[in-house]
Amino acid sequence: MDDSAVLGQSxxxxxxxxxxxxxxxxxFPGGDIGRLxxxxxxxxxxxxxxxxxxxxIGFIIEEGYPLDQLKKIVQSIYQAVKEADVMIVTGDxxxxxxxxxxxxxxxxxxxGEVFDQVSISASHAKPGDAVIVNSPLGCHGMAVVTSREGFxxxxxxxxxxxxxxxxxxxxxxxxxxxxxxxxxxRGGLATVMNEIAHQSRVEIExxxxxxxxxxxVRGACELLGFDPLYVANEGVLVAIVPxxxxxxxxxxxxxxxxxxxxxxxxxxxxxxxxRVTLKTQIGSHRILDLLSGEQLPRIC
Amino acid sequence: MDDSAVLGQSxxxxxxxxxxxxxxxxxFPGGDIGRLxxxxxxxxxxxxxxxxxxxxIGFIIEEGYPLDQLKKIVQSIYQAVKEADVMIVTGDxxxxxxxxxxxxxxxxxxxGEVFDQVSISASHAKPGDAVIVNSPLGCHGMAVVTSREGFxxxxxxxxxxxxxxxxxxxxxxxxxxxxxxxxxxRGGLATVMNEIAHQSRVEIExxxxxxxxxxxVRGACELLGFDPLYVANEGVLVAIVPxxxxxxxxxxxxxxxxxxxxxxxxxxxxxxxxRVTLKTQIGSHRILDLLSGEQLPRIC
Numbered sequence: 001m002d003d004s005a006v007l008g009q010s011x012x013x014x015x016x017x018x019x020x021x022x023x024x025x026x027x028f029p030g031g032d033i034g035r036l037x038x039x040x041x042x043x044x045x046x047x048x049x050x051x052x053x054x055x056x057i058g059f060i061i062e063e064g065y066p067l068d069q070l071k072k073i074v075q076s077i078y079q080a081v082k083e084a085d086v087m088i089v090t091g092d093x094x095x096x097x098x099x100x101x102x103x104x105x106x107x108x109x110x111x112g113e114v115f116d117q118v119s120i121s122a123s124h125a126k127p128g129d130a131v132i133v134n135s136p137l138g139c140h141g142m143a144v145v146t147s148r149e150g151f152x153x154x155x156x157x158x159x160x161x162x163x164x165x166x167x168x169x170x171x172x173x174x175x176x177x178x179x180x181x182x183x184x185x186r187g188g189l190a191t192v193m194n195e196i197a198h199q200s201r202v203e204i205e206x207x208x209x210x211x212x213x214x215x216x217v218r219g220a221c222e223l224l225g226f227d228p229l230y231v232a233n234e235g236v237l238v239a240i241v242p243x244x245x246x247x248x249x250x251x252x253x254x255x256x257x258x259x260x261x262x263x264x265x266x267x268x269x270x271x272x273x274x275r276v277t278l279k280t281q282i283g284s285h286r287i288l289d290l291l292s293g294e295q296l297p298r299i300c
Numbered sequence: 301m302d303d304s305a306v307l308g309q310s311x312x313x314x315x316x317x318x319x320x321x322x323x324x325x326x327x328f329p330g331g332d333i334g335r336l337x338x339x340x341x342x343x344x345x346x347x348x349x350x351x352x353x354x355x356x357i358g359f360i361i362e363e364g365y366p367l368d369q370l371k372k373i374v375q376s377i378y379q380a381v382k383e384a385d386v387m388i389v390t391g392d393x394x395x396x397x398x399x400x401x402x403x404x405x406x407x408x409x410x411x412g413e414v415f416d417q418v419s420i421s422a423s424h425a426k427p428g429d430a431v432i433v434n435s436p437l438g439c440h441g442m443a444v445v446t447s448r449e450g451f452x453x454x455x456x457x458x459x460x461x462x463x464x465x466x467x468x469x470x471x472x473x474x475x476x477x478x479x480x481x482x483x484x485x486r487g488g489l490a491t492v493m494n495e496i497a498h499q500s501r502v503e504i505e506x507x508x509x510x511x512x513x514x515x516x517v518r519g520a521c522e523l524l525g526f527d528p529l530y531v532a533n534e535g536v537l538v539a540i541v542p543x544x545x546x547x548x549x550x551x552x553x554x555x556x557x558x559x560x561x562x563x564x565x566x567x568x569x570x571x572x573x574x575r576v577t578l579k580t581q582i583g584s585h586r587i588l589d590l591l592s593g594e595q596l597p598r599i600c
Contacts, residue, residue: 016307095597
């Protein structure tokens with residue numbers, strides 16, 4: 001292997017992103033650090049309207065980490081790469097002494113090609129736009145935390161970790177007019193809505209009755225004192241799209257494996273305060289603030 | 301910040317690489333993990349004949365790591381990025397609990413644009429080619445290990461960690477016919493020569509009297525039982541170039557800050573065994589084998 005991979009030329013704008021993964025536990029219901037590392041970077045590229053193409057992978061491995069578990073992680077990476085239809089073209093492995101890491105940490109960086117005519121950014125939300133979510137909230141965070149703490153929940157919650165690039169490609173083909181795409185990872189839906197409202201200088205109103213949360217996630221959140229709107233996801237995206245294309249985009253989303261439960265959950269409002277409000281089930285309004293600090297560390 | 305950086309289009313072939321850095325100690329004579337992380341990735345891109353353009357940076361930080369030291373690392377990254385004339389366009393930070401990392405680990409990935417008409421690979425060495433080295437060997441490895449073990453050497457050895465892209469650009473402009481470029485990092489000159497001889501299916505002969513090693517490095521190696529030919533470098537490259545352009549490339553190298561001491565240290569020979577031999581100072585020949593395992597762990 002040479003020191004770098006030499007790729008072809010590209011006629012498109014490029015997207016570039018990086019993410020390190022330190023999730024604990026390394027294996028959790030519905031996935032592991034390997035699937036997470038591939039999907040996380042695939043999704044970050046997708047969220048600027050890019051088609052993910054090439055990934056790098058860097059391992060930091062604690063001396064003595066069992067080889068059979070490492071093989072399971074590599075197998076999981078292979079499966080996720082195949083599903084997302086991307087290529088790992090460069091990699092690196094470092095081994096540190098026992099006690100100097102927690103099993104395995106993984107960094108994935110990625111290059112994507114931005115689809116023609118799209119201009120997607122968290123600063124592009126406009127009053128009147130629909131807020132669409134593709135999938136129920138809170139699965140990843142609650143899968144990791146309930147498996148970590150060993151609560152022995154009878155209804156095992158599975159992480160939603162998934163590559164969303166096929167879903168995004170369908171959306172872009174339905175309309176290149178998408179204003180914002182964000183995956184609702186650390187800090188969950190409420191946090192990314194706040195970031196978008198702030199960056200776009202708008203207000204956003206979500207409707208609690210429309211926001212999909214599974215019974216098992218809702219139950220676990222109640223028991224443990226978490227708010228599902230702030231729990232991390234790894235297969236949930238938020239799309240903010242102009243009113244005139246919301247129907248065609250929603251239709252396209254529902255045809256994708258990871259978009260079948262897509263629905264409009266709110267709307268961008270006039271006003272420049274950056275405030276996000278939730279219309280509750282009983283009809284009152286509550287402000288969804290930014291949380292200070294992280295609700296759950298090492299969730300990804 | 302959006303989830304990915306959106307870059308422009310490029311008319312050139314792209315190079316892509318990744319590297320994680322776990323060096324211990326984090327600060328060593330002549331550099332630190334920050335400078336190392338930038339230069340390592342800049343150099344990996346340079347070694348395929350690419351002009352480094354965009355870097356990503358991912359931190360894994362141990363909880364409680366002193367903020368002033370983190371600031372020093374960031375400052376050092378900033379200086380190296382400025383010197384190498386590249387841009388950090390995307391980043392990520394993860395914090396893990398105390399005891400789950402060793403201060404700071406850094407991953408840098410990078411995108412470069414391959415210079416037109418070059419075709420540089422470790423498999424391209426040809427009989428008759430000159431083997432050129434730009435700088436004295438062994439400084440990085442001995443700087444790290446002597447500072448780590450606290451031997452209190454009176455002659456402080458400084459790491460050679462440096463961005464080699466300006467040097468490589470001069471070389472490519474002198475001639476696009478360069479066959480091989482490699483930075484002699486882990487395993488040192490002897491290891492990369494073996495890899496090149498193997499990949500190119502050639503034999504290589506180095507001349508010990510021509511290989512630059514400083515007195516202080518030679519002394520430290522003798523005391524500690526290391527062979528400078530196998531010690532890691534972070535500012536040394538090996539170039540393998542056709543006989544007809546060796547003079548012009550050498551001249552160009554000597555004009556660069558990091559190439560002033562460039563010299564021809566050996567030659568590619570006929571034969572397909574992949575063997576690397578060293579003509580010693582007393583005129584005998586010894587085979588430079590691959591070492592099994594690493595001489596020095598966590599050197600980068």
